[in-house]
Amino acid sequence: xxxxxxxVLRFQRDIHPxxxxxxxxxxxxxxxxxxxxxxxxxxxxxxxxxxQGPGSLFVVRNAGNIVPPHSSxxxxxxxxIEYAVCVLSIPDIVICGHxxxxxxxxxxxxxxxxxxxxxxxxxxxxxxxxxxxxxxEHAGAPETVQLDALIRANVLAQLAHIATHPPVxxxxxxxxxxxxxxxxxxxxxxxxxxxxxxxxxxxxxxxxPPAHATPAG
Numbered sequence: 367x368x369x370x371x372x373x374v375l376r377f378q379r380d381i382h383p384x385x386x387x388x389x390x391x392x393x394x395x396x397x398x399x400x401x402x403x404x405x406x407x408x409x410x411x412x413x414x415x416x417x418q419g420p421g422s423l424f425v426v427r428n429a430g431n432i433v434p435p436h437s438s439x440x441x442x443x444x445x446x447i448e449y450a451v452c453v454l455s456i457p458d459i460v461i462c463g464h465x466x467x468x469x470x471x472x473x474x475x476x477x478x479x480x481x482x483x484x485x486x487x488x489x490x491x492x493x494x495x496x497x498x499x500x501x502x503e504h505a506g507a508p509e510t511v512q513l514d515a516l517i518r519a520n521v522l523a524q525l526a527h528i529a530t531h532p533p534v535x536x537x538x539x540x541x542x543x544x545x546x547x548x549x550x551x552x553x554x555x556x557x558x559x560x561x562x563x564x565x566x567x568x569x570x571x572x573x574x575p576p577a578h579a580t581p582a583g
Contacts, residue, residue, distance in 0.1 A: 398424040400458040401450040405431045409552050410464050424450050430469030431461055432492045436530040451533040462548040463521045470516045473497050496523040518567055521547040
């Protein structure tokens with residue numbers, strides 16, 4: 367904890383004064399460029415991956431980068447999505463999975479991994495459809511192959527879930543919102559984006575338009 371406190375003091379002493387104008391502007395309000403829904407894994411830092419500064423990303427992180435489908439029950443993810451779309455008018459939402467995801471590993475291995483984690487087990491039920499599809503398509507494959515497939519399938523499952531939220535569905539229909547599905551490789555730093563028109567994940571590139579997880583038109 368001492369290192370974290372030292373970091374806070376260094377921020378207050380060195381960083382904040384150097385960027386005082388930015389922080390004064392941010393104190394008056396926010397206008398993020400995108401919403402980023404990622405995993406709570408400590409190795410996945412949205413601002414570092416995207417090289418964005420304070421105020422650029424509206425971030426939600428949880429175990430497994432999961433978005434529960436719309437329901438009448440309140441939830442932090444749903445509330446954040448609603449605020450992002452209805453109040454902040456965010457034009458893009460990214461759902462980002464990552465290599466070596468512990469949540470996806472646990473759901474792939476089943477109950478033995480989750481016996482002592484009942485809250486995690488209930489939460490990961492929102493990824494069960496992805497797991498079942500992967501186990502069917504990749505039956506008998508090595509766990510590493512199944513895990514890589516599940517990480518991608520889970521991103522697609524959560525994209526389907528987020529589209530059930532009324533503010534998202536309305537904004538998509540009006541053309542005010544785009545969805546993006548990414549998978550980040552921790553070892554290589556590469557990010558693959560899902561293109562609904564080709565039904566494939568491909569490396570992000572500055573030489574072509576961003577891949578949308580919602581079909582063109």
